[in-house]
Amino acid sequence: MEGTVFAPALKELEHVKSEHGEILSKHFLEVCKHILPVIDKFGTALALVKSDIGGNVSRLETMYSSNPSRFNYLYSLVQVEVETKTAKSSSSCTNGLLWLTRAMDFLVALFRNLVEHEDWTMYQACTDSYNKTLKKWHGWLASSSFSVAMKLAPSRKKFMEVIGGTGDINADIGKFCTNFSPLLEENHKFLARFGLDDMKAS
Numbered sequence: 031m032e033g034t035v036f037a038p039a040l041k042e043l044e045h046v047k048s049e050h051g052e053i054l055s056k057h058f059l060e061v062c063k064h065i066l067p068v069i070d071k072f073g074t075a076l077a078l079v080k081s082d083i084g085g086n087v088s089r090l091e092t093m094y095s096s097n098p099s100r101f102n103y104l105y106s107l108v109q110v111e112v113e114t115k116t117a118k119s120s121s122s123c124t125n126g127l128l129w130l131t132r133a134m135d136f137l138v139a140l141f142r143n144l145v146e147h148e149d150w151t152m153y154q155a156c157t158d159s160y161n162k163t164l165k166k167w168h169g170w171l172a173s174s175s176f177s178v179a180m181k182l183a184p185s186r187k188k189f190m191e192v193i194g195g196t197g198d199i200n201a202d203i204g205k206f207c208t209n210f211s212p213l214l215e216e217n218h219k220f221l222a223r224f225g226l227d228d229m230k231a232s
Contacts, residue, residue, distance in 0.1 A: 034197035039064035053104040075183035086130040131217040136163040152183040
């Protein structure tokens, strides 16, 4: 593998903003898709997160593909639902973007933990990032499933070897977190403007 598992996502991140600084739907969703192979390396431990991200990306992509020029900017997918008062529906693109952003928050926190806490086990790194991000939005059932699944995480050493390829994995993780987390913050701020950032899992 040329470079690390993060190389395709880092390349895509270069194109994620328009010249006016707006997040472009296609490229943002592509970055998220490029992270799926990284999640794969966690095996069954993060299968729930992977299917969640994959499902929400597909939902947003379907809407984007229905009219690429109209939905060129990521937030136009939400604005149209705000106008038609369908944003709070559980099958809306707004809901999809919110949960996609939360899942990516979790992954960014997890990747940061792996770089910053070299003495932590994978289970510790996963649990800490889950508690900091997704936990407050999950009901009891989702939380329980999550804590069981995280016990199946691979060993940290094995995981870092597998995702490292021929590149500098710590540098690439750092670069990804630095460049991607401001986009997630923007998503939260945008959704909060319409009171849509605090929807919980049903």
